[in-house]
C-alpha cells in the first residue's frame with residue numbers, strides 16, 4: 146500500500162435548507178483516502194455519512210443542499226468548486242459510486258451487458274465496448290459472463306445485480322470507489338461474497354475505497370482505517386484493529402456494546418440523534434453520553450491524538466481528565482476479557498469463508 150492520499154476531505158460542512166429551517170448534516174468533517182486502502186465511515190443511520198460520500202462528487206441535490214465550508218481535494222481539483230464540466234470528467238470516471246440498491250441503479254428495459262457497455266461508451270468511444278462489458282462481468286465473478294450479458298435485471302438476483310453495478314463502476318478504471326452500504330440489501334452469504342469481491346478488486350486495481358456503512362461487522366471485514374461519525378462530526382478515527390479492539394470514544398464504545406453477542410449482551414444505545422435543526426452546544430453526543438459533565442456542554446471537544454493515526458474527540462483525552470474514568474461505563478468493560486478484547490474481525494471469518502458454488506445460483 147502506498148501512503149499518498151488520493152482523496153482528501155477537509156473541514157467539510159454541509160447543510161440543507163428545508164421549510165423547517167437549515168439542517169446541518171455534516172460539520173467540519175475531515176478524512177483522507179490513500180491509494181490502495183479502504184477507509185470506513187461508520188455511524189448510525191442519519192449520522193451524515195451518506196451525505197459525506199455524495200458531497201464528494203456533488204451528488205447531493207443543490208438546492209436544498211449547500212456546502213457551507215471545506216474542500217474535497219482530488220488530483221489537484223477542489224471538487225466543491227469544480228465546474229460541471231470538470232466534475233463530469235471525474236464523476237463515474239475517476240471516482241465511481243456503488244449504492245445500496247442495485248435494482249435502482251439498473252434500467253429494467255436493457256440487458257445488463259448493454260448497460261455496462263453503455264457506461265464504457267460514456268467515458269470513451271470504444272468499438273470493443275460490448276466485449277469489454279463481458280470482460281468486466283467476468284472480472285466481478287459471473288461464471289458465464291457471455292450469457293449474463295444478455296440477461297435483464299429482473300432475471301438476476303440482488304447479489305448478481307450488485308456485481309453488475311460494480312462492473313459498471315469499474316468500467317472507466319477509477320482511482321476511487323465510494324461504496325455506500327453496498328451489501329445492506331443482501332442476504333448474509335451474498336454480503337460476504339460481495340465484500341470479498343470488493344477486497345479482491347481493490348487489491349488488483351490499487352483502488353482507494355471509501356466504504357460507508359452502519360455495520361461494524363462490515364467494518365471489521367473490509368476497513369484499513371475507520372472514521373466514526375456521530376451527527377456529522379468525527380468522534381474517533383484510527384486503524385481498524387486498534388479502534389475495534391480498544392475503542393476510545395464513549396460513542397464508539399456504545400456502538401460496540403450494542404452489537405449482539407458482545408460481552409454481557411447487547412446494550413442498546415439509549416436516546417436519539419440531536420435534532421439537526423437544533424444541535425446541542427458542546428459535544429454533540431452529550432445528551433446520550435453516560436460520562437457527560439458540565440464541561441461537555443460548553444464547547445465542542447477537539448480531536449485529540451491518542452496514538453499512531455488515532456484521535457478521539459472527547460474531553461477525557463484532554464489534560465484535565467483521566468481516561469480511566471471512562472472505564473466505569475455501564476454495559477462496557479474497556480479492558481474486555483482475555484478472549485474478547487473489544488471486537489475481533491476474525492468473528493466474521495466463518496461467515497466469509499462460505500461461498501455458494503455458483504454466484505448465479507441465487508438468481509433463481
Ligand code: SF4
Pocket residue numbers: 394395396428429430431432434435436437438441446458459460461
Ligand atoms: S466530551 Fe463529554 S459528552 Fe462528549 S463523549 Fe466525551 S465525556 Fe461524553
